[in-house]
Amino acid sequence: MDQFWEYLKHPFTLGLLLGLAVAAVAWKSGFSARRRLGKDIRKLENELRELQGHLNTQLKINAQGNDAVQKELEEMKRQNENLRVSLASLQSKPGKAELRHAQMTENAVRLMREQAPGFAPAWEKAMRQAEVELEAGESGLKKLVRRVIPGIGMSGGPATATGTQEGEA
Known part of the structure; x- marks a missing residue:
């Protein structure tokens, strides 16, 4: 055992052991880092x-x-x-405006046949009356009656096949 202690005290052995210790610490550190x-x-x-x-x-x-x-x-x-x-x-x-104008013209012609003394003033009066009648018919009871009974003309009487009311000549 004495000889063992002598080898340990030798500088080469101490350096070798110190180097192995450093290598073991480095190996363990590398192993831990690799696992991590x-x-x-x-x-x-x-x-x-x-x-x-x-x-x-x-x-x-x-x-x-x-x-x-x-x-x-x-x-x-x-x-x-x-x-x-x-x-x-x-x-x-044909649009609603054209149909409305056609209805007004038809009513005006019907009224002209009744009133025929002077054509121009009578025509204008008939057009105004037809327009008022049409507007009243579009917004009120006449519209409902016209939808329920389609044969009723604009002025309230039943229409015939020629477009005139009964009683007109």
Whole structure:
């Protein structure tokens, strides 16, 4: 045992032991760092997989939303085209203003046949009366009666096939 202590006291042995101790501490430190880095890498890989899953879910949701918006846009375009065609066809039909003017003219002509002394003043008076009668008919009881009984003329009497009232010659 004495010889063992002598070898330990030798400077080469002390340097070797000191170097081995430093190497063991460095090896343990490296081993611990490697384990810690391995855990961090696995943790980051799991987090990356989770984030990729969230990204895929978000992309699917956005794709579904975009598809829904595209379908809605196509539907709106189709409805817009249908409305445009309907509007064009309705504009080609005689409008309410033309029908109103035709009814006023018919009433004025009917009144002119009754009043015929002077054409111009009588015509203007007949047009005004027809307009007043038409406006009264559009907003009141005459309108209801005209809808319920379509054969009733503007002045209240039943209309004949020629457009004149009964009793007119």
